[in-house]
Amino acid sequence: MPQSPATVLVVDDDLLVAELLQVHLETAGYVVRHASDGAAALRAVEAEPPDLVLLDVMMPDVDGWTVLSQVRSQPATSTLPVVLLTGKSMPADQVRGWNLGASGFLSKPFSAEDLLAKVDQVLVDAAAEA
Numbered sequence: 644m645p646q647s648p649a650t651v652l653v654v655d656d657d658l659l660v661a662e663l664l665q666v667h668l669e670t671a672g673y674v675v676r677h678a679s680d681g682a683a684a685l686r687a688v689e690a691e692p693p694d695l696v697l698l699d700v701m702m703p704d705v706d707g708w709t710v711l712s713q714v715r716s717q718p719a720t721s722t723l724p725v726v727l728l729t730g731k732s733m734p735a736d737q738v739r740g741w742n743l744g745a746s747g748f749l750s751k752p753f754s755a756e757d758l759l760a761k762v763d764q765v766l767v768d769a770a771a772e773a
Contacts, residue, residue, distance in 0.1 A: 649694035649766055650674040654684040654710065655728065656702045660751075664697060667755045668762065681705025685713055688720055695766055697749070700729040700736070708743060715744040724769045726761055728753075 651673045655661040658679070665675045676693060678684040682705045688696065696714070700707035707727060714720045724746040729736065737748060746765045749758060 648672050648674050650676065651762065652676050652678060652684065652687055652693040652696045654678045654681070654696060654702075654707070655699040656680055657699070660699070660728075664758065667758055671759050671762075673762070681707065681710045684710050688714055688723065689717075692720055692723055695724045695726065695746075695762060695769070697726050697728055697762070700727055700740075708739065711740070711743045711745060722769070722772070724765045726765055 651668050653661050653664045653668070653675055654677075655664070656679055661677050661679070665677065668675045676687060678687045681702050684696070684698065685705070687693075698707045698710055707729075711725055711727070714723055714725060725744070726747040726749055727740050727745045728749050728751060729740075730751045740748060746769070747761055749761050
């Protein structure tokens with residue numbers, strides 16, 4: 644029986660970035676949902692957990708750090724793969740992300756190849772750990 648495509652929740656307040664991510668991911672066969680802010684992301688994850696979250700760090704109100712912390716604190720989503728999308732590439736930011744439980748990082752700007760390689764790898768890793 645064929646496996647259904649993985650669902651990716653794209654969380655980014657920049658609509659152009661979100662649309663670009665969606666095009667690349669859907670072209671590669673993923674099902675994509677979008678949340679435009681951290682609060683919407685938390686509601687979406689609670690209502691219907693995706694297979695992976697691509698999470699922008701810098702958002703107004705509820706930032707990516709807070710979303711990641713909340714996702715990790717809930718038993719139902721504590722192992723949900725979360726890749727942080729960030730223009731912040733300082734080592735301290737990566738350490739903070741790892742400490743909060745990030746599954747990976749993708750620095751902006753990124754190529755379609757880097758995006759798909761990261762998503763594929765994180766999903767493979769998550770399946771191996773399940």
